[in-house]
């Protein structure tokens with residue numbers, strides 16, 4: 153699905169990613185953890201094609217294709233989805249209208265017929281149930297005045313709508329209350345299949361109780377410095393990052 | 404950064420869609436302006452003596468006036484003697500109905516996306532089409548006639564309804580009002596006249612399309628809308644012009660007279676040729692639009708979507724004379740490349756408990772300058788009046804300018820005025836968010852801009868809102884910065 157080799161990226165003069173290696177196979181869930189500022193969101197942005205970041209080395213192969221060659225919109229159309237840590241507001245554009253545009257542009261790219269209003273609404277109703285989101289929220293301007301939790305839930309709703317192959321969830325759990333966390337995690341689990349993969353960026357073990365990862369990686373100073381199974385998350389929760397930082401310093 | 408430049412480049416190289424002209428045979432006045440030209444125009448239009456006298460009076464006034472210099476626009480001095488003031492497509496006789504109209508003309512309108520025949524058959528929108536200086540076709544006349552509604556060309560109104568024209572012409576915008584209004588009063592060539600009788604709700608949109616076709620020609624149309632007590636009408640104007648190297652002058656006057664309990668909705672989608680990316684050519688659009696809410700509880704709403712013209716000078720205004728009368732102004736003004744717009748509104752509160760609402764959305768791209776100029780004047784006797792103004796500016800790129808000039812004058816203590824203003828830029832992160840969902844950059848900009856302008860676009864009649872949305876997207880495609 154995704155193969156990242158020695159990926160390096162910078163913004164301005166600041167080098168942020170210092171040689172990331174990561175293999176994600178279909179059906180797998182990978183968790184990425186790591187201290188603030190270690191480069192987790194940057195990795196997500198680079199994969200999604202944010203142009204502010206300059207890739208200075210390495211390669212990313214996605215389903216046999218060079219992902220870095222694609223424009224951001226084509227990456228999305230190829231099935232890459234990023235649930236943003238900080239979703240932006242678009243005044244005057246409802247989530248419904250936004251999603252209709254997105255779904256139809258993606259369908260066009262894939263050579264499918266665009267959805268008319270009725271079938272779109274049908275699809276929407278189905279996905280709304282999945283993440284238990286209220287239509288009144290979807291009628292409002294996208295993310296404008298949404299609470300932190302509503303924004304995150306809206307991201308997962310969009311993910312459900314677009315049915316991506318590779319989803320990157322950047323701290324989707326932050327700002328969610330316990331119930332919302334369960335609902336959102338439930339939604340993600342329902343969307344899981346042997347054909348799609350998920351990368352979950354999080355600071356908390358709690359989310360990983362609901363979305364159980366196959367692998368856990370620790371990102372530190374722009375590098376994956378430790379990988380392990382789901383028990384690594386528990387260890388981090390108990391011990392913090394200092395021991396890993398020490399290990400890195402010794403090495 | 405380089406991507407922005409590339410996009411701006413792409414945007415500026417986009418061509419004006421309506422930039423063709425049709426080889427119509429024309430009957431024109433010689434260049435220049437003097438009393439003989441005024442007489443020539445009046446004669447060509449078979450006008451009665453009183454009309455000629457009115458024009459001559461306006462001409463004499465204009466001769467003594469000077470062009471206003473206060474708008475925030477710059478342009479080379481206009482040589483008023485170098486303009487042709489009357490040009491009409493040659494037709495053997497005035498067409499009685501659509502079937503008699505020159506097929507070339509019909510083609511012109513079909514290119515504009517307004518098929519008169521289609522309009523007539525399908526959409527229930529009555530259309531009056533003015534090309535260069537003359538009205539060429541009015542549809543739906545009979546149906547409207549049954550309700551006592553008059554919707555015809557101005558020239559026809561002068562001949563057929565002189566008592567109404569004499570009574571209302573210049574009653575809202577006097578010929579002495581300003582330089583361009585005086586000029587228009589002297590040489591106006593045609594336009595539309597609407598009269599809605601007492602208690603009648605006009606069952607369809609009334610719509611006029613203006614097109615300048617001939618070279619070196621000014622267009623000076625007049626629109627007069629009279630709404631009798633308790634009546635309602637929604638009226639729309641659209642316009643285009645071919646691409647030409649020289650600037651062309653357009654100086655129109657619109658007057659709306661609203662009586663007790665009447666409601667007039669006036670919408671316009673202005674798409675005159677804006678000039679090329681270096682600023683060559685384009686229409687100089689100097690327009691005076693004013694509504695008089697003469698009767699109690701009368702209401703006038705102006706909605707404008709301004710995308711064209713090299714220079715726009717335009718302040719649709721409401722004089723709120725009747726008690727409890729209200730005025731609204733909804734505007735989206737887009738400028739791109741070298742365009743300059745100085746537009747806004749005036750709300751003059753005279754009657755008690757009068758209300759006005761101003762929503763102005765400016766969008767500037769390229770090297771354009773976009774100014775909002777608004778005046779809210781609440782007079783002493785206009786007790787309990789209210790105004791709300793919202794002026795937003797959206798910038799694309801860093802070479803354009805947005806300016807706001809609000810003038811607020813409140814002469815009593817029981818009235819309330821609220822003014823809000825914002826300036827924003829289309830964010831990279833907004834565009835990236837859209838792209839991440841599979842939406843390409845151009846569609847993303849269109850989506851964001853339409854969202855920004857939504858409150859105004861919502862005011863337009865449905866079919867025109869769609870047209871306006873497309874026009875906005877077209878004007879701004881790719882203009883991110």
Ligand SMILES: Nc1ncnc2c1ncn2[C@@H]1O[C@H](COP(=O)(O)OP(=O)(O)OP(=O)(O)O)[C@@H](O)[C@H]1O
Nearest residue numbers: 163166168186187188189190191192193194195204
């Ligand atoms: N636009 C930018 N300009 C300058 N520095 C940036 C920019 N974006 C990110 N950085 C820097 O890159 C580093 C990595 O940031 P990133 O957002 O990827 O961290 P993170 O691991 O997601 O942190 P958190 O856990 O707090 O979300 C930080 O030091 C941050 O300040």
Ligand SMILES: [Mg+2]
Nearest residue numbers: 192193194237
């Ligand atoms: Mg982050």
